[in-house]
Amino acid sequence: MATPDSDETVRTSAEPDSFPPFRHRHLLGISQLNPFEIVDLLDRAERMVPISRQPRKTLPTLSGKTQINLFFENSTRTLASFEIAGKRLGALVSNMSVKTSSVAKGETLIDTAATLNAMQPDVIVVRHGSSGAVELLSQKVGCSVINAGDGTHEHPTQALLDALTIRRHKGRLNGLTVAICGDIANSRVARSNLLLLGAMQARTRVVAPKSLLPAGIEQMASEVHTDMREGLKDADVVMMLRLQRERVSETMTPSVREYFHFFGLDEEKLSWAKPDALVMHPGPMNRGVEIDPGVADGPHSVITEQVEMGVAVRMAVLDALVANKANE
Amino acid sequence: MMQRKLIVKNARIVDPASGRDAPGSLLVEDGRIASLSNSPAEPAPEGAEVVDAKGMLLAPGLVDMRVFVGEPGYEYRETLKSAGKAAAAGGVTTFVAMPDTDPVLDDIALVEFIARRARSEAAVNVRPSAALTRGLMGEEITEYGLLKQSGAVCLTDGKKSIQSSGVLRAAFTYAASFDMPVVHHTVDYGLRGQGVMNEGLFATTLGLKGIPREAETVPLARDLQLAALTGVRYHAAQISTATSADLVAAAKASNARVSAGASVNNLSLNELDVGSYRTFFKLSPPLRAEADRLAMVEALKNDILDTIHSAHDPQDSEGKRQPFADAKNGAIGLETLLAAALRLVHDGSVPLLTVLRAMTSRPAELLGLEAGRLVVGAPADFILVNLDYPWTYEESAIRSRSKNTPFEGARFTGKVMQTFVAGETVFTHA
Numbered sequence: 001m002a003t004p005d006s007d008e009t010v011r012t013s014a015e016p017d018s019f020p021p022f023r024h025r026h027l028l029g030i031s032q033l034n035p036f037e038i039v040d041l042l043d044r045a046e047r048m049v050p051i052s053r054q055p056r057k058t059l060p061t062l063s064g065k066t067q068i069n070l071f072f073e074n075s076t077r078t079l080a081s082f083e084i085a086g087k088r089l090g091a092l093v094s095n096m097s098v099k100t101s102s103v104a105k106g107e108t109l110i111d112t113a114a115t116l117n118a119m120q121p122d123v124i125v126v127r128h129g130s131s132g133a134v135e136l137l138s139q140k141v142g143c144s145v146i147n148a149g150d151g152t153h154e155h156p157t158q159a160l161l162d163a164l165t166i167r168r169h170k171g172r173l174n175g176l177t178v179a180i181c182g183d184i185a186n187s188r189v190a191r192s193n194l195l196l197l198g199a200m201q202a203r204t205r206v207v208a209p210k211s212l213l214p215a216g217i218e219q220m221a222s223e224v225h226t227d228m229r230e231g232l233k234d235a236d237v238v239m240m241l242r243l244q245r246e247r248v249s250e251t252m253t254p255s256v257r258e259y260f261h262f263f264g265l266d267e268e269k270l271s272w273a274k275p276d277a278l279v280m281h282p283g284p285m286n287r288g289v290e291i292d293p294g295v296a297d298g299p300h301s302v303i304t305e306q307v308e309m310g311v312a313v314r315m316a317v318l319d320a321l322v323a324n325k326a327n328e
Numbered sequence: 329m330m331q332r333k334l335i336v337k338n339a340r341i342v343d344p345a346s347g348r349d350a351p352g353s354l355l356v357e358d359g360r361i362a363s364l365s366n367s368p369a370e371p372a373p374e375g376a377e378v379v380d381a382k383g384m385l386l387a388p389g390l391v392d393m394r395v396f397v398g399e400p401g402y403e404y405r406e407t408l409k410s411a412g413k414a415a416a417a418g419g420v421t422t423f424v425a426m427p428d429t430d431p432v433l434d435d436i437a438l439v440e441f442i443a444r445r446a447r448s449e450a451a452v453n454v455r456p457s458a459a460l461t462r463g464l465m466g467e468e469i470t471e472y473g474l475l476k477q478s479g480a481v482c483l484t485d486g487k488k489s490i491q492s493s494g495v496l497r498a499a500f501t502y503a504a505s506f507d508m509p510v511v512h513h514t515v516d517y518g519l520r521g522q523g524v525m526n527e528g529l530f531a532t533t534l535g536l537k538g539i540p541r542e543a544e545t546v547p548l549a550r551d552l553q554l555a556a557l558t559g560v561r562y563h564a565a566q567i568s569t570a571t572s573a574d575l576v577a578a579a580k581a582s583n584a585r586v587s588a589g590a591s592v593n594n595l596s597l598n599e600l601d602v603g604s605y606r607t608f609f610k611l612s613p614p615l616r617a618e619a620d621r622l623a624m625v626e627a628l629k630n631d632i633l634d635t636i637h638s639a640h641d642p643q644d645s646e647g648k649r650q651p652f653a654d655a656k657n658g659a660i661g662l663e664t665l666l667a668a669a670l671r672l673v674h675d676g677s678v679p680l681l682t683v684l685r686a687m688t689s690r691p692a693e694l695l696g697l698e699a700g701r702l703v704v705g706a707p708a709d710f711i712l713v714n715l716d717y718p719w720t721y722e723e724s725a726i727r728s729r730s731k732n733t734p735f736e737g738a739r740f741t742g743k744v745m746q747t748f749v750a751g752e753t754v755f756t757h758a
Contacts, residue, residue, distance in 0.1 A: 216529025
């Protein structure tokens with residue numbers, strides 16, 4: 001692999017010869033990707049990992065491009081991850097946080113889309129609290145759109161970074177048993193991961209109390225469990241989801257104490273999984289709610305590595321969507 | 329009105345109430361049906377205007393039990409005039425205006441206002457409903473007797489559903505005293521929660537919160553029991569699930585004063601039509617699974633489902649150009665009611681007379697309206713329909729002030745070619 005600094009005037013993609021053009025204009029969800037495209041994005045991301053580890057962390061394939069991060073929901077880590085990814089690729093990155101009142105949410109969305117579009121960006125990274133909102137916005141703009149999380153629908157870059165992290169440790173995705181535990185009903189991370197892991201022939205399990213399992217989930221996961229012992233048995237990967245604190249009061253689960261007792265990942269529950277099981281969490285963690293602090297920081301945990309892979313995946317996605325493409 | 333004669337010759341005259349389906353002629357005098365003849369070539373009386381139906385279907389004008397107008401209060405969505413035009417184009421010669429206006433139709437002055445204004449503004453007959461509870465708040469009952477006298481044809485809280493069983497019992501009991509039909513859309517708000525579409529795999533895939541069928545069936549079961557208790561004339565406004573059909577069927581076995589309706593949307597579309605967050609398909613009740621749609625069709629065939637309505641609900645683009653969960657419910661439907669319902673006829677699932685009955689004589693009978701039938705002496709409200717006419721519903725042709733149709737670009741077979749109200753042409757297909 002060529003060093004990124006050696007020929008930046010001619011290089012416009014991470015590996016121009018090995019990757020076919022990415023055929024999508026937007027990345028709205030994992031559901032739009034076939035297995036080959038998933039592998040392609042993971043391979044592209046793999047090449048991005050060393051760039052962030054070298055002293056001069058740049059690969060200016062997005063030089064001269066404008067990236068807008070449009071976040072309708074509060075986020076620290078995802079926003080920072082996309083910002084750093086864009087900047088390492090040389091893009092001009094602008095962050096916009098839009099405070100929304102629940103009443104005028106949609107109005108703001110369409111109006112904002114039109115306004116931003118007039119500024120001729122090359123890519124807009126969007127997070128929004130309503131499912132489908134990012135797709136709606138993508139219909140109103142003339143540039144690429146990346147879904148950074150829409151409601152409880154999808155969070156494709158999270159699933160890609162999770163897959164990359166797993167693949168780097170296990171060497172593969174197919175045939176692995178991955179247990180996704182916690183608030184499945186309200187999780188876009190769970191949906192995107194189920195789609196990706198399912199497409200890659202992994203064995204997916206969801207583990208949660210019934211009140212946190214959405215209708216039809218048995219058709220999206222290989223197995224559905226309400227008992228952590230059964231759900232974690234022989235699992236290669238244990239993926240914990242964040243329990244939204246406000247949902248604790250919403251009859252979905254009566255108390256943090258009860259939730260942690262039955263569904264929080266501690267040393268004992270982790271011992272039911274394979275000895276070399278990975279522990280993952282999309283963050284931000286509620287220590288003591290869905291995960292024991294010792295486990296979160298323990299030898300099985302790859303949680304900080306997920307954050308690093310997040311930058312690589314977002315660089316890869318930005319590069320695939322934006323580099324070498326004219327603004328329409 | 330001037331003495332006026334009109335004869336429609338060479339028609340296939342279909343009157344669902346009597347089961348008549350035969351060639352013939354229809355004579356109109358002074359706005360009413362003067363005679364019906366079995367001869368398609370009946371000689372025209374002196375001075376009569378002659379319309380040659382050329383073998384087209386002549387049916388009673390449609391009676392639509394559930395139309396949201398927007399006047400007063402939401403004129404930017406729809407006025408009585410624009411709704412009247414849409415109705416005429418759809419072959420709807422009588423519709424019931426829902427009370428969900430601003431102010432709400434919960435007072436005799438407002439009911440009289442709508443009736444009076446509709447007479448001057450709308451091309452078709454508009455019959456006001458009246459709120460079942462003050463302000464549609466589900467708490468205090470309104471003046472049922474006076475509202476009936478002022479022209480309200482039924483009592484309903486429109487889109488709202490009354491949550492208190494106690495209020496419902498009081499409302500039903502009092503309505504029974506005046507023999508006023510109660511039309512109730514059953515939704516348990518707690519079970520609906522934040523749901524925005526039918527609960528199931530598809531909603532989960534889209535990341536949208538689901539509305540369980542039980543949000544409809546649990547309050548429906550309660551209503552049907554209270555209907556039996558109180559003796560009220562009860563009409564389940566719009567059912568959408570297989571279980572609802574079963575509940576209605578069971579109630580009908582012992583209570584002749586119970587009936588049920590469904591939106592044509594729930595008979596012709598299903599949840600998959602929501603596709604990629606298409607807000608024009610965000611309806612209440614939500615579009616359900618195909619099995620539920622088929623159960624609705626079965627219920628229609630078996631006389632469990634009495635009426636089909638458009639649930640015409642104009643929403644401006646601001647209300648619909650939103651992320652799905654934030655968008656308003658509702659779709660316009662007056663212009664497509666018949667065409668959408670005819671899909672059930674053309675695909676062989678329901679006989680023509682059954683479909684027409686549910687949109688003509690049956691709703692008229694339930695509301696005590698002099699409409700929906702072709703009999704001598706009845707108002708000459710009828711339509712000429714080319715049953716095999718292929719057409720596409722285009723946004724540019726929409727007569728409603730709002731354009732939120734789930735049938736944009738839909739291909740239909742069968743179209744209203746001419747609509748008559750009191751013997752006068754109110755719509756002709758160009």
